[in-house]
Amino acid sequence: MSEMVEVIVDDQTFHAEKGSLLIDLLIKEKVKVPYFCYHEALGADGNCRMCMVEIEGQKRPQIACDTFIKEGMEVRSKGENIEKVRTNILELELINHPVDCPTCDQAGECSLQNFYMDYGLHDTKITIPEKEKGLKKVDLGSNVILDQERCVLCARCTRFTDKITGTHELGIIGRGDHAKVSTMPGKKLDNPYAMNVVDLCPVGALTSKDFRFSQRVWFLKTVESVCHGCAKGCNIYIDHNKIKYQDDVIYRYRPRRNDEVNGFFICDEGRLSYKGLQENRQHEIVLDNEVISEDEAIEALKDLVKKYKSNITVIIDANLYTEDIEAILNFSKEIEANVCAPLDIYRDEDFKDDMLKSAQRAANYKTIENLSLETKIPEKCELLINFNHPGKFEAERSIDFRTHQDPDAAFILPLASYVESSGHITNEEGITQHCQKALSKNDPLPTVIEWLEKVSV
Amino acid sequence: MRECKIVSRKFDLKNSFTLTVSQAHGGYKTLKKLKEYSPVEIIHIIKDANLRGKGGGGAPVAGKWELMPQDQEHDKPSFLAVNCDESEPGTFKDRQIISKDPHLLIEGILITCYAIGAKHAYIYIRGEYHQYQKILQAAIDEAYEAGLLDACDITIHRGAGAYICGEKSALLESMEGKRGHPRLKPKQKEPEWYFGHPTLVNNVETISTVPFIVENGADAYRAYGTEQSPGTLLFAMSGHVEKPGVYEAEFGTSMMEYINHYGGGIKNGKRLKALIPGGVSCGVLTAEEVENLTLDYEALRSIGSSLGTGGMIIMDEDTCMVSVLKNILEFYHEESCGQCTPCREGTGWVDKLVGKILDKRGSKEDIDKLLEVADTMNGKTICVFAPSVSKVIVSFIERFRDEFEEAL
Numbered sequence: 001m002s003e004m005v006e007v008i009v010d011d012q013t014f015h016a017e018k019g020s021l022l023i024d025l026l027i028k029e030k031v032k033v034p035y036f037c038y039h040e041a042l043g044a045d046g047n048c049r050m051c052m053v054e055i056e057g058q059k060r061p062q063i064a065c066d067t068f069i070k071e072g073m074e075v076r077s078k079g080e081n082i083e084k085v086r087t088n089i090l091e092l093e094l095i096n097h098p099v100d101c102p103t104c105d106q107a108g109e110c111s112l113q114n115f116y117m118d119y120g121l122h123d124t125k126i127t128i129p130e131k132e133k134g135l136k137k138v139d140l141g142s143n144v145i146l147d148q149e150r151c152v153l154c155a156r157c158t159r160f161t162d163k164i165t166g167t168h169e170l171g172i173i174g175r176g177d178h179a180k181v182s183t184m185p186g187k188k189l190d191n192p193y194a195m196n197v198v199d200l201c202p203v204g205a206l207t208s209k210d211f212r213f214s215q216r217v218w219f220l221k222t223v224e225s226v227c228h229g230c231a232k233g234c235n236i237y238i239d240h241n242k243i244k245y246q247d248d249v250i251y252r253y254r255p256r257r258n259d260e261v262n263g264f265f266i267c268d269e270g271r272l273s274y275k276g277l278q279e280n281r282q283h284e285i286v287l288d289n290e291v292i293s294e295d296e297a298i299e300a301l302k303d304l305v306k307k308y309k310s311n312i313t314v315i316i317d318a319n320l321y322t323e324d325i326e327a328i329l330n331f332s333k334e335i336e337a338n339v340c341a342p343l344d345i346y347r348d349e350d351f352k353d354d355m356l357k358s359a360q361r362a363a364n365y366k367t368i369e370n371l372s373l374e375t376k377i378p379e380k381c382e383l384l385i386n387f388n389h390p391g392k393f394e395a396e397r398s399i400d401f402r403t404h405q406d407p408d409a410a411f412i413l414p415l416a417s418y419v420e421s422s423g424h425i426t427n428e429e430g431i432t433q434h435c436q437k438a439l440s441k442n443d444p445l446p447t448v449i450e451w452l453e454k455v456s457v
Numbered sequence: 458m459r460e461c462k463i464v465s466r467k468f469d470l471k472n473s474f475t476l477t478v479s480q481a482h483g484g485y486k487t488l489k490k491l492k493e494y495s496p497v498e499i500i501h502i503i504k505d506a507n508l509r510g511k512g513g514g515g516a517p518v519a520g521k522w523e524l525m526p527q528d529q530e531h532d533k534p535s536f537l538a539v540n541c542d543e544s545e546p547g548t549f550k551d552r553q554i555i556s557k558d559p560h561l562l563i564e565g566i567l568i569t570c571y572a573i574g575a576k577h578a579y580i581y582i583r584g585e586y587h588q589y590q591k592i593l594q595a596a597i598d599e600a601y602e603a604g605l606l607d608a609c610d611i612t613i614h615r616g617a618g619a620y621i622c623g624e625k626s627a628l629l630e631s632m633e634g635k636r637g638h639p640r641l642k643p644k645q646k647e648p649e650w651y652f653g654h655p656t657l658v659n660n661v662e663t664i665s666t667v668p669f670i671v672e673n674g675a676d677a678y679r680a681y682g683t684e685q686s687p688g689t690l691l692f693a694m695s696g697h698v699e700k701p702g703v704y705e706a707e708f709g710t711s712m713m714e715y716i717n718h719y720g721g722g723i724k725n726g727k728r729l730k731a732l733i734p735g736g737v738s739c740g741v742l743t744a745e746e747v748e749n750l751t752l753d754y755e756a757l758r759s760i761g762s763s764l765g766t767g768g769m770i771i772m773d774e775d776t777c778m779v780s781v782l783k784n785i786l787e788f789y790h791e792e793s794c795g796q797c798t799p800c801r802e803g804t805g806w807v808d809k810l811v812g813k814i815l816d817k818r819g820s821k822e823d824i825d826k827l828l829e830v831a832d833t834m835n836g837k838t839i840c841v842f843a844p845s846v847s848k849v850i851v852s853f854i855e856r857f858r859d860e861f862e863e864a865l
Contacts, residue, residue, distance in 0.1 A: 047798070047839070048797075049797050049837050049838065052837070060837070061837070085837070089837065092798055092799055092802035092806070092830075092833065093798055095806050096802060126806075127820070127826065128806065128813060130809060152798070171636075172636065175621075175791070175792065175795050176791065176795045176804060176805060177795065177802055177804070178795075
């Protein structure tokens with residue numbers, strides 16, 4: 001542990017580690033300082049020159065991302081001088097920017113827009129009509145679209161492929177104001193984490209092919225959740241919206257910073273996993289190809305449980321919330337059923353990598369593992385109650401609680417998906433995390449707990 | 458005017474670029490003498506001579522040499538990188554050395570490597586210098602055959618034509634195979650780094666001056682020049698002079714005397730109007746300012762310009778200063794590496810603004826805007842490219858504002 005020293009920022013005293021970056025302190029203490037190129041995951045590059053602050057004893061303004069904390073340092077982040085410097089640099093940033101905010105997908109979450117509201121707000125003093133032109137839609141690959149004109153050349157995207165993924169697909173070509181982000185000729189951006197560059201891009205230069213033009217970001221509502229793609233438990237934001245007369249749907253997942261789990265990023269597969277979640281959903285209760293009412297279903301279920309008493313096997317999916325699992329265990333005890341949780345099916349060695357992807361492709365794998373449940377279903381199984389487990393099992397009779405359609409199921413009961421309810425999961429490192437409920441559907445489906453309350457004998 | 462030939466001594470000899478001619482005229486003589494000194498002693502001699510970097514900055518050379526680790530147990534190799542990315546418009550001295558006396562450079566490299574404990578030297582040569590590179594490579598091959606390079610390897614690294622790669626950290630980035638972008642400056646004094654190893658970067662002419670100093674001693678070098686700017690420099694002239702070219706002269710020489718003596722005066726008997734003293738990055742000077750000026754770092758600094766590389770651009774009375782500035786800014790617009798915002802966007806803006814004035818579409822506000830953008834570009838970037846552009850603009854408008862206003 002390094003020495004902690006006192007730093008004065010705008011007459012306020014803060015404590016920071018000696019030799020650490022000034023900009024980290026400013027970000028942590030929420031001191032407003034504009035920046036494009038700096039990113040905590042990528043380090044300082046010092047190219048945007050926006051994070052200028054005045055430091056006592058220094059003749060010129062300094063960039064906070066290249067200033068190391070010293071004992072007794074006095075920093076001024078406000079004031080006429082420094083704000084003029086920022087305004088002037090921002091003006092330079094805008095000379096060749098197309099200022100096409102009304103058609104730009106980033107509008108509403110754009111750093112350039114925000115900084116203009118903070119430091120700009122002036123009439124243009126640019127008296128030259130010609131702007132540098134660039135390509136407006138370059139398909140970089142991996143669902144990423146580049147607009148060269150909007151780019152501020154902060155190099156976050158190229159540094160991401162250099163430092164984080166080590167795949168080096170992106171680079172900057174050309175010099176001066178002709179410089180452009182590009183891939184090597186004939187090569188595409190192609191790595192399992194590529195779409196993170198869209199989040200990293202502070203402006204509308206890199207947009208996601210999946211999300212662009214689907215929603216204005218200020219209409220989106222955001223909840224905090226955890227990706228269910230694998231047992232890593234990467235933290236995410238779920239952005240959803242209910243358009244008038246339509247249902248509440250998810251438009252995108254974004255990574256949420258958690259230094260203990262995923263850092264700043266998520267994989268593309270996890271990011272796009274919301275799509276599968278919203279397709280082919282099971283909405284009706286079906287018994288032997290006939291849609292039945294909830295009351296009829298509860299009756300039928302109770303009858304079956306009574307008929308097969310002491311010959312029942314319950315199967316649990318390792319993606320369910322811990323609360324759901326507990327409810328199932330209680331229910332099983334009540335009906336004297338065997339509880340099984342086959343885990344082999346979740347194993348996917350091809351998916352695994354040394355960054356964020358885990359071979360165990362079930363969000364709550366660890367909880368199931370800790371319960372030491374039977375992983376093999378009995379050879380002779382009479383009544384099988386399956387709580388959304390993806391496996392196919394032989395049984396005389398089966399009851400399937402399903403979030404998604406299953407053509408083989410004879411008696412199927414629809415279930416709310418994890419974004420339609422809330423609960424806890426424990427990731428493979430044993431960290432328990434909470435997932436907020438994202439969607440409030442027009443016709444909400446019952447959760448596991450709600451179903452079990454209804455059928456409880 | 459005193460004739461002084463330290464670096465250009467062998468330039469006029471026939472086949473001066475060959476090893477035979479070089480050795481016949483005293484080339485590589487210092488290598489035998491080198492054993493008498495320890496590396497630290499060599500650095501002391503250079504320090505006593507107060508040799509100043511001849512690539513434009515004019516910083517004391519020994520200061521940089523002393524930063525190199527001297528302890529032999531140091532498990533990392535050290536390197537020397539010779540900066541031959543001579544791209545400053547108006548500067549063409551290094552190519553005279555490598556085409557006329559490449560063995561002097563090699564000798565200088567061997568001494569420098571000995572002094573700083575480097576086993577490998579790189580010569581970063583600008584891409585456009587391919588014919589000079591061939592001469593230099595032939596000389597290196599000759600030196601290898603003669604067994605002169607047993608203790609130290611020399612490799613030529615060709616640049617790809619970017620002006621910014623003359624900046625020492627951008628040069629090393631380029632040598633590492635990356636984009637030629639200047640690095641963030643260290644907070645304390647330290648050597649440059651090439652793949653994480655301590656590296657010294659010096660200009661071709663600086664290295665080529667080293668053999669003379671080691672051979673003849675610090676006092677022999679200090680006999681030339683002024684107290685603070687000792688020695689000589691390959692000053693050069695281009696533009697409106699009768700005999701443009703590179704002529705070695707000692708620091709402190711009168712500028713007009715130099716132009717008249719070596720350059721044969723202003724072309725066609727015209728009058729001098731303005732002069733850029735040392736490559737376009739130095740502020741422009743008027744004829745009146747130049748009249749009593751001497752060629753040394755201090756004199757130029759005292760009037761708000763700099764000596765730079767000593768490559769003077771001479772402009773006669775018919776020159777349009779707006780088009781000169783436009784020409785210079787076009788160069789900077791093309792050559793800005795594009796890393797920092799003020800430089801990347803600023804160079805393009807000022808270029809277009811002056812273009813607008815030149816096309817008679819400008820207004821008085823455009824001149825003020827030029828100065829304002831120049832101010833924003835000054836002191837807010839990683840390297841000194843943008844501040845140089847800023848100073849050039851200010852020097853032109855300060856001295857020739859009436860011409861800019863007439864052009865509106």
